[in-house]
Amino acid sequence: MASHCVGESDGLSFYLARQEDYNDAMGISHDIYGGMDYLPHRFLSWMTEPGRVVIIARRAGKLVALESGLVVDGGETVIVEGLRVCPNERGRGLARIIQTFTDGYIKQLYPGVKTKRLTRGDDPGPEKLRKFNVLARRAVLSLWGNSAGFESFVSGLKKTLYESSSISSCPVVSKLNSEAMKAVLLDPDVCSRLLLPGNLLIQDWQPLKLMESNLQVLERRDLSWFIDGSGEKPWFVSFHTPLYPIPFHGGSLRFNIDLYGTDFTLAKMALTAHLDGVRSEMQGMVVVQIYMHPSIWGELKQFCEGYEVVKQLRDYWEQLLLEQDF
Numbered sequence: 001m002a003s004h005c006v007g008e009s010d011g012l013s014f015y016l017a018r019q020e021d022y023n024d025a026m027g028i029s030h031d032i033y034g035g036m037d038y039l040p041h042r043f044l045s046w047m048t049e050p051g052r053v054v055i056i057a058r059r060a061g062k063l064v065a066l067e068s069g070l071v072v073d074g075g076e077t078v079i080v081e082g083l084r085v086c087p088n089e090r091g092r093g094l095a096r097i098i099q100t101f102t103d104g105y106i107k108q109l110y111p112g113v114k115t116k117r118l119t120r121g122d123d124p125g126p127e128k129l130r131k132f133n134v135l136a137r138r139a140v141l142s143l144w145g146n147s148a149g150f151e152s153f154v155s156g157l158k159k160t161l162y163e164s165s166s167i168s169s170c171p172v173v174s175k176l177n178s179e180a181m182k183a184v185l186l187d188p189d190v191c192s193r194l195l196l197p198g199n200l201l202i203q204d205w206q207p208l209k210l211m212e213s214n215l216q217v218l219e220r221r222d223l224s225w226f227i228d229g230s231g232e233k234p235w236f237v238s239f240h241t242p243l244y245p246i247p248f249h250g251g252s253l254r255f256n257i258d259l260y261g262t263d264f265t266l267a268k269m270a271l272t273a274h275l276d277g278v279r280s281e282m283q284g285m286v287v288v289q290i291y292m293h294p295s296i297w298g299e300l301k302q303f304c305e306g307y308e309v310v311k312q313l314r315d316y317w318e319q320l321l322l323e324q325d326f
């Protein structure tokens with residue numbers, strides 16, 4: 001076994017991924033998620049992220065599969081993500097082999113992990129879902145356009161917002177320090193008030209329990225928040241992850257917004273605030289993915305309709321939140 005090899009089975013050698021594996025990992029990642037792949041942007045930061053394990057499998061030296069897990073919830077849960085298999089090796093059980101190996105490796109390293117959690121954007125049907133506890137389904141609205149288009153789109157949204165409500169200035173997003181985050185997210189009734197999916201907060205596909213140790217994970221993500229300030233406690237909370245590059249359409253930016261709460265007006269205010277907050281950072285083609293409670297999808301879709309410059313990229317689709325004993 002080579003020195004950094006962490007195991008062998010089924011003709012494969014497993015390694016902890018290192019920075020120098022970047023090109024090989026990208027070599028098996030063409031066209032993943034229709035160009036929306038986050039891994040080209042995240043791979044290097046994953047190498048140093050606390051609680052993160054990234055495993056690659058090589059066959060005769062060639063990288064053929066990758067899987068990753070992030071240990072959260074104070075060491076009780078692993079979020080798995082990044083799974084991919086080299087195109088010419090798909091359909092032969094390789095995904096299952098690397099998942100089994102990675103699970104075993106994480107169990108050794110973090111014996112306190114009891115639960116495995118994941119999100120996925122495709123629905124494999126009831127048969128495949130039987131092995132999971134399906135905690136929730138979130139609705140996703142996908143928009144796309146170029147940066148100039150978003151400029152006039154946001155102006156249009158603001159105008160509609162002012163005309164349809166008593167708001168006279170554009171709502172804004174801000175960074176939250178850890179104290180502010182604690183006050184909003186560690187409030188005992190936050191899960192029911194914001195109707196959190198499975199009592200979790202999903203940040204750009206990573207589902208986290210609301211507990212102090214996970215706030216450090218959120219702090220690392222450089223999020224910008226919209227917090228409803230109309231009452232003593234917020235009935236709507238949302239955040240966006242900074243724009244990041246994706247391969248889509250020869251190179252685009254991806255902008256993810258996670259919305260929590262079901263009030264239509266607050267949802268429209270939040271969406272406008274998030275888009276307005278990044279207008280100056282938008283360049284070239286931009287894909288915006290907005291994740292929300294299914295009950296507000298129709299209203300938000302309507303709010304965004306009627307613009308030639310920014311269009312819906314795909315029809316209604318869902319983000320599935322799944323859990324399994326580990």
Ligand SMILES: CC(C)(COP(=O)(O)OP(=O)(O)OC[C@H]1O[C@@H](n2cnc3c(N)ncnc32)[C@H](O)[C@@H]1OP(=O)(O)O)[C@@H](O)C(=O)NCCC(=O)NCCS
Pocket residue numbers: 032033081082083084085086089090091092093094095096097099120121122128
């Ligand atoms: C999805 C993919 C990894 C499957 O690889 P594969 O070697 O052909 O898969 P296998 O032959 O082992 O069989 C399917 C297994 O893949 C896993 N799998 C497939 N899609 C998955 C998904 N979206 N999320 C998690 N696991 C998935 C399951 O463990 C499944 O096992 P099951 O049949 O017991 O449910 C592969 O097609 C691929 O790389 N696709 C592009 C990347 C991608 O879509 N990844 C999704 C993960 S988020």
